Amino acid sequence: MTAKLSLQGKTVLVTGASSGLGLEMARQLARDHHANPLLVARRKDRLEALAEELRGFGATPGVIAADLSKPADLDRCFAEATAIGVDAVILNAGVTYFGHTLAQTTADVAAIVATNVNGVVLLSQRFVPYLLERGGGAVMLVSSMAGFQPMPFQAVYGGSKAFVTSYGLALSEELRGKEVSVTVFCPGGIATEMTDTSGLSAKYPKGHPMVMDVEPCAKRALGAMIARHRLSVPGGLNKVAAFFAQMSPTRLVTRLVANDYRGALPR
Numbered sequence: 001m002t003a004k005l006s007l008q009g010k011t012v013l014v015t016g017a018s019s020g021l022g023l024e025m026a027r028q029l030a031r032d033h034h035a036n037p038l039l040v041a042r043r044k045d046r047l048e049a050l051a052e053e054l055r056g057f058g059a060t061p062g063v064i065a066a067d068l069s070k071p072a073d074l075d076r077c078f079a080e081a082t083a084i085g086v087d088a089v090i091l092n093a094g095v096t097y098f099g100h101t102l103a104q105t106t107a108d109v110a111a112i113v114a115t116n117v118n119g120v121v122l123l124s125q126r127f128v129p130y131l132l133e134r135g136g137g138a139v140m141l142v143s144s145m146a147g148f149q150p151m152p153f154q155a156v157y158g159g160s161k162a163f164v165t166s167y168g169l170a171l172s173e174e175l176r177g178k179e180v181s182v183t184v185f186c187p188g189g190i191a192t193e194m195t196d197t198s199g200l201s202a203k204y205p206k207g208h209p210m211v212m213d214v215e216p217c218a219k220r221a222l223g224a225m226i227a228r229h230r231l232s233v234p235g236g237l238n239k240v241a242a243f244f245a246q247m248s249p250t251r252l253v254t255r256l257v258a259n260d261y262r263g264a265l266p267r
């Protein structure tokens with residue numbers, strides 16, 4: 001498949017649309033691409049406020065309040081979305097944890113695995129056949145540069161993103177020549193709620209050279225999906241860092257991450 005994705009008038013499901021990258025992608029989809037975002041997250045009030053803003057751009061947005069860590073909500077999300085009709089799917093919702101891995105509660109670990117791994121696999125397993133049946137479309141999985149090497153002090157999160165990248169690239173290859181593309185988007189740090197609530201913004205605040213603003217990051221993400229790229233790392237510095245992470249000895253990169261992150265741990 002070579003044709004670029006056209007989003008005008010199309011319905012694009014965006015998970016994690018209540019904040020950060022998902023919210024900004026939804027905004028740009030409506031404002032710049034004249035698409036109709038279908039907004040998914042747990043905080044319905046935020047989704048409804050965003051839907052109101054998007055109507056101002058002439059879009060017809062939809063809202064599905066769902067907890068994507070719960071299998072029943074994944075079922076309902078798919079059923080409600082396909083009842084409306086979906087042309088492209090952005091699986092962006094995710095949670096993280098920053099700190100000593102052994103101090104992470106069972107609930108924290110379960111939330112990361114259920115949301116970042118199960119949610120992404122189970123929704124893509126449903127939406128890809130659905131889009132194929134409809135004659136075409138696109139799926140984007142928001143992974144992270146954290147998936148390129150082991151992540152001391154973000155071990156479960158890093159593992160979940162390594163999974164998403166590996167899964168997405170494998171799925172993309174299986175779909176080669178078909179009318180549905182799969183894009184794996186791997187940003188580095190982004191100035192969002194996630195960096196604030198995890199405590200990472202203490203070391204990597206907004207404006208730091210390794211932290212992208214959310215607007216350009218969302219623009220790169222949508223551009224990668226439209227161009228049907230298999231893998232996309234936004235930003236020159238991130239591209240260099242991703243190259244070295246993949247080319248250097250794993251032991252060395254893991255030690256460098258540990259040394260860097262140790263200095264940012266909450267006291």
Ligand SMILES: NC(=O)c1ccc[n+]([C@@H]2O[C@H](COP(=O)([O-])OP(=O)(O)OC[C@H]3O[C@@H](n4cnc5c(N)ncnc54)[C@H](OP(=O)(O)O)[C@@H]3O)[C@@H](O)[C@H]2O)c1
Nearest residue numbers: 016018019020021041042043068093094144189190192194
């Ligand atoms: N920030 C970074 O530095 C960074 C770097 C690389 C990759 N990423 C990835 O980018 C994606 C977006 O992150 P962000 O930085 O925009 O974080 P964010 O501002 O914290 O947004 C996360 C979004 O995911 C939703 N979400 C979390 N758990 C959910 C659940 N169980 N069910 C449904 N929705 C859920 C949240 O909505 P509700 O709370 O309303 O449910 C929220 O809309 C994530 O996959 C993240 O791993 C982020």
